Amino acid sequence: MAHVAESKKKIVNEFCDLVNSYPVIGVVDMENLPTAQLQKMRGQLRGKVVIRMTKRRFMNIVLDKVKDNKKGIEEMKNYLTGMPALLFTKDDPFKLAKTLKRSMSTAPAKQGQVAPKDIIVSAGPTPFSPGPVISELASAGIKTAIENGKIVVKSDAVVVKKGNKVSSAIAGILIRLGVEPMEVGLNLTAVYDNGTIFTRDVLNIDEEEFINKIKISYNSAIGLALELSFLTKETTKMMIAKAFREAKSLALSQNIIADGVKEEIMAKANK
Template identity: 45%
Template sequence: MAHVAEWKKEEVKDLKELINGYEVVGIANLSDIPARQLQKMRQNLRDKATIRMSKKTLISLALDDSNNKKDNINILSNHMDGQPALIFTDMNPFKLFKILEDSKTAAPAKAGAVPSEDIVVPKGDTGFPPGPILGELQQIGIPAKIDKGKIVVQKDQVVVKAGEEVSAKVAGILTRLDIQPMEVGIDLKAAYENETVYTADLLTIDEEQTLSDIQRAFAQAFNLSVNAVIFTKESMPAIIQNAATKSLNLAFNASVLTSKTTEMLLSKAYSQMLAVAAEASGKDSDAVDEELLEKLASTATSAPEAEEKKEEKPDEEEEEEEQEEDAAAGLGALFG
C-alpha cells in the first residue's frame, strides 16, 4: 500500500471541514492572476468568502469524501480548470459570481493567452513618431501609415480572433500601444448550493433584461388580476374604480336616479326636450310655446359663443385637454 504524506491527509481534512462548514462552495480558476492582484482580491473577499488553493487530486478527494453529507457536491470536480481553488461562502451563488466578475480588471495580453473575444486595434493616432514600429505594425496586419509626423492606424483591425492564441509579436505590439484586452480576476466555474450545482453560464445574469422581464411580468399579472377580478393589495383600487365606473354608466343608461346620476339625467332630459322642441318648431311654429322658443333662441345664441371661446383657448389648455383624453383612453384600455 502506497504511503500517503501526512500533510496531504491534513489538507484533505481541512478542505472537508471548510466544505461542510459553508452553505455555498464554488470551484474557480486562478490561472494568470498576478500575486499582488490575487492578494488584493482575497482582502476584498475577507468578510464575504474564503479562498483555498490546493492540488486537483486533493480537492477531488475532499469533494468525494464530503458527498455523503452534501449530495452532488462531487460534481464540482468536473469543473476544475487551470489552477483550481475552492471558494467557501454563505452568500448565494449568483451574488458571489457578480462580486467576482465586478472585481476583474483589464490586463495586457501575454503570449499564449486565449481571448474570449476578438482583440481589435482601433483606428487613430498611435502617438508614435515615424520609426521601426511602423514596419512592426504592418507585419502583423495592422494598416498603418505616417500622417502629419505621427504613425496612424487607418482602420479598426482584428489582430487576434476569439479562441486563438496571442503570439509573442502581437502581445508586444499591444503592450506598446497600451491596449489591455484581457481580464484578470477569479474565474468562477461552478458553485454548489442545496444539492444543486450552478455552472457559470447559469450564474451569468443580464441585470437590465432581468429587471425588464420582472416589470413586464408584474404589468401582465396586474392586468390579469384586474380583468379576472382577483383581489390583491395592488389590484383592489383598480378593480373598485373599474366597478364604480361601470355602475355609474349602468345607472345613467338605465335612468336610475342616484346622488351621482340625478344631475346628469336631468341635463340629458333637458337636452332631449330642447331637441324635440327644436324639431317641432321647425315643422310648426305654433307647436312650441313662447318660453321654449326663448330657451331655443338663447341656446342657439350661446352655442357660437362657446365655439368661439373654444377656438380662442390657449395652446397650453388644448394640450392639457389632449393629455387628459389620452390618459382617459389609456385607463379605458387598462380597465376594459
C-alpha cells in the same frame, strides 16, 4: 497498503472540515493570476470568503469524502480546471459571483492567451506618427488614416475573435495601443449550494437586463389578469376602478340616474 504521509492527511482533513462548515463552496481557476493580484484580492475578500489551494488530486479526494454530507458535491470535480482553488463562504452563489466580478481588473493580452470575448480596437486617435506601424496595424485588419501628423484608427476593428488565441503580433499591437482586453482575477467556474451546482454562465447574469425582464413579465401578467377579469391582490383595485368607469359610461349613455352620474345627467338635460 501504501503509506500516506500525515501532512497529506492533515491537508485533506482541513479541506473536509471547511467543506462541512460552509454551505456554499465555489471553484475558481487562478491560471495567469499574478501573485500580487491574488494577495490584493485576498485582502478584499477577507471576512467574506475563505480561499484555499492544494493539489487537484487532494481536492478530488476531499469531494469524494464529503459526498455523503453534501449531496452531489462530487460533481464539482468536473469544474477543477486550469489552476483550481476552492472558495468557502456563507454568501449566496449570486452574491459571491458579483463580489468576485467587482474585484476583477484589466490586463494586457499575452501571446497564446484565449480571448474571453471579441477583442476590439476602437476608432480614435493613436500616439503614433506615420511610419512602419501603419502596415503593422493594417496586417491586423485595422484601418487607419493620418490626421494632424498622427495615425488615427478610422473604425472599430475586431482583431481577435472570442475563443481564438492571441498571436505575438496582435499582443504587441494591443500593448502599444494601450488596450487591455483580458480580465485578471478569480475566475469562478462553478458554485455548490445545498445540492445545486450553479455554473459560470448561470451566475454571470446581467442584473439590469434581468430586472427589466421581471418588470415586463409583471406588467404582462397584470394586463392579462385585467383582460380576463381575474381577481388578485394586485388587480382588485384596478378592476374596481375599471368597472366603475364602464358603469359610469353606460349610465351616461343611457341616462340612468345614479349617485355617481346624476349631476352630469341633470346638467346634460338642462342644456
